[in-house]
Amino acid sequence: MIFEAICVGPMQVNCYILAEEKKSPAIIIDPGEEEKKIRKILEKHKLEPAFIINTHGHIDHIGCDDKFNVGVYIHEDDLVLLKDPHLNLSAMFALPYRVSSQVNTLKDKENLNLGKIRLEVMHTPGHTPGGICLYMVSPEDKILFSGDTLFYHSIGRTDMQGADENALIDSINKKLLKLSDDTVIYPGHGPSSTIKEERLHNPYLN
DSSP states (O other): OEEEEEEETTTTEEEEEEESSTTSEEEEEOOOSOHHHHHHHHHHTTOEEEEEEOSSOOHHHHTTGGGSSSEEEEEGGGHHHHHOTTTSSGGGGTOOOOOOSOEEEEOTTOEEEETTEEEEEEEOTTSSTTOEEEEEEESSOSEEEEETTEETTEEOOOSSTTOOHHHHHHHHHHTGGGSOTTOEEEESBSOOEEHHHHHHHOTTOO
16 A cells, blocks of 8 residues: 655645555545645656545645545535635635535545545544544554544644534544554644554643
8 A cells, every 4th residue: 555644835734645556546635735745746656636535624734625636525514614715714814715626525434435445434523513533444454544633642723713622522532542552643733643642641631
């Protein structure tokens, strides 16, 4: 499996690219900015984008949704963010952005498949109403793309419209901390971690 992580944009978002092998279709998770940087990785492995997944609808994660001419997946509760510059926060930067690509909505426990790659949607509201994490079921397991739900020793911000700190911590406790301790967390910002590390040392969870 090809698995690449790229840090993009001024908010230093982790964009992830997944594919079965070289010269195959690819999943792009959270292409927030720097289209050329993302395309360089695609070209390196001769990959063709198949679809995009947004872990939530904030501008730093969706800014390049329209650059790859593929469909976009997002949880149904964050669909409105893709169409509203005030809710996706792009209006704050004087560059209002609305996603114009075809958007497909997701629900909790739904699976997204591309060849042998299978990702399970975990709805983890709190940072946004439709925030999700993606748990890799195959070809490998114990990999979690946590978006802005859970970071290394931190959690997503909850001081913005539509956010709810109690809901976020509840999501983490009831869903993410139920995963095995050796599950590796690949977050929307910052370094990777493990469930065990966050269970033991995340100050927001202890």
